[in-house]
Amino acid sequence: MSHRRPLLKGDISFSNPAVRAWLYQIIAVIIVAGIAIYLIHNTVTNLSNRGITSGFAFLDRSAGFGIVQHLIDYEQGDTYGRVFVVGLLNTLLVSALCIVFASFIGFFLGLARLSDNWLLRKLSTFYIETFRNIPPLLQIFFWYFAVLRNLPGPRQAVNAFDLLFLSNRGLYIPSPQIGEGILAFIAAIAAALIISAGLFRYNKMHQIKTGQLRRTWPFALCLLILLPIAAQWVFGAALHWDVPALRGFNFRGGMVLIPELAALTLALSVYTSAFIAEIIRAGIQSVPYGQHEAARSLGIPNPVTLRQVIIPQAMRVIIPPLTSQYLNIVKNSSLAAAIGYPDMVSLFAGTVLNQTGQAIETIAITMSVYLIISLTISLLMNIYNRRIALIER
Known part of the structure; x- marks a missing residue:
């Protein structure tokens, strides 16, 4: 017959399961922290021996190489x-x-x-x-x-209406350039969307009250087409298009x-x-x-x-x-x-x-x-x- 000492509320001896659980967790944290410190110290020492400086200062240095595709302006001298x-x-x-x-x-x-x-x-x-x-x-x-x-080369590229050219160099398409009427164009689209949303809400409430279905999309579609066209007619074109053309051995x-x-x-x-x-x-x-x-x-x-x-x-x-x-x-x-x-x-x-x-x-x-x-x-x-x-x- 085993005689186990009863656990007291303030018992902090090793026989207390709660104390053992906390002790094991503390030991585990110490071991993990020790391994992390060793790895960091070892890495810093190796980098120092090889003359490699750590940090993010290299982000300000010039790259010196080109990138074939970039969505923002980029040149070889950029950082x-x-x-x-x-x-x-x-x-x-x-x-x-x-x-x-x-x-x-x-x-x-x-x-x-x-x-x-x-x-x-x-x-x-x-x-x-x-x-x-x-x-x-x-x-x-x-x-x-x-x-x-x-695919064929640039000189034999697949041509679609002198606007799109498909070759082994890629698909060349017209590039949009912002015009003087861009703000009015955006405002017209925003107004069309707001009016369409309000009309949709009104028709939905009308359907709930009367059971009659009113279609919103024909009127909304007309707004999305006619308002931007009217804005461009009054304030000027929102976009100009830079059309690719074959010059030499590739398109420009x-x-x-x-x-x-x-x-x-x-x-x-x-x-x-x-x-x-x-x-x-x-x-x-x-x-x-x-x-x-x-x-x-x-x-x-x-x-x-x-x-x-x-x-x-x-x-x-x-x-x-x-x-x-x-x-x-x-x-x-x-x-x-x-x-x-x-x-x-x-x-x-x-x-x-x-x-x-x-x-x-x-x-x-x-x-x-x-x-x-x-x-x-x-x-x-x-x-x-x-x-x-x-x-x-």
Whole structure:
């Protein structure tokens, strides 16, 4: 028979489980802190022995290299800090494009997978099962080396109305230049949107009171078209267009979408859309079939049933996994370094790191940027998810 000493309220001996728990945690914190201090000291010592100074002063030094695509003005003599901004904007550009295209394609494929049309259903199934099982890097290589790099040269470029030119150098399109009527143009669009929102609210209240449906979109569409046109007619053109033209061995003027951007956008959009399609399909199938039958018994057309009844209920199932796919797009955009697209990884964690030797700083900045972008997307999606969530009372 064991005799255990009863625990007292003020007992601070080792036999007290609470004391042991606190002691183990303190020891664990000390060990982790010791390892961190050792690693930091070792890193600082190695950097000092190699003559590498730490800190972020290198951001003010001149980069001395060109960047093929930049959304802001950039020259070779600009600083590494500006290189960081250029890389960040290029990363945000390809991520935004892929999110939009993958969402649109995935939504269509998800609906097609549930279609009564046998051919459409089988084609969507083939698309999904094919592209989601091929690694994204291989798809990037396919679009870049097998498709886009085999386009004709600038002199034999595909010409569309002398405005768009497609070659192995990229897609050249007219570039917008701000005109004197830009402020009036923006004000006209804002006024059209405000009036349309007010009219939509008024028609909604009228429908609730009388049961009569009034369509808002024809009037809103006319406002969005006519008001900006009237503003430009009175105050001048809001935009002027710089049209590209062939001069020498390449095009000059306009705006170019380089093949690296196109290949990366195509590959990530196609790859991620296959996963989004399955998320859409699962979300729609999660809605009880009784909802379909109830809408059909009321004589509601199938498109209206899908838009007004099924999709709103399915969104609470769709949003969480859809957020993960958006985060995957941002992270997979770092594969751009494989084909030379000037994103954050290629520029900052690649070229800048090799030139400056500031490995810790450049890697830390790059990791922090991806972390902030991912947390921002998660925050926005979670806010939207809370707004559409069904509240049980």
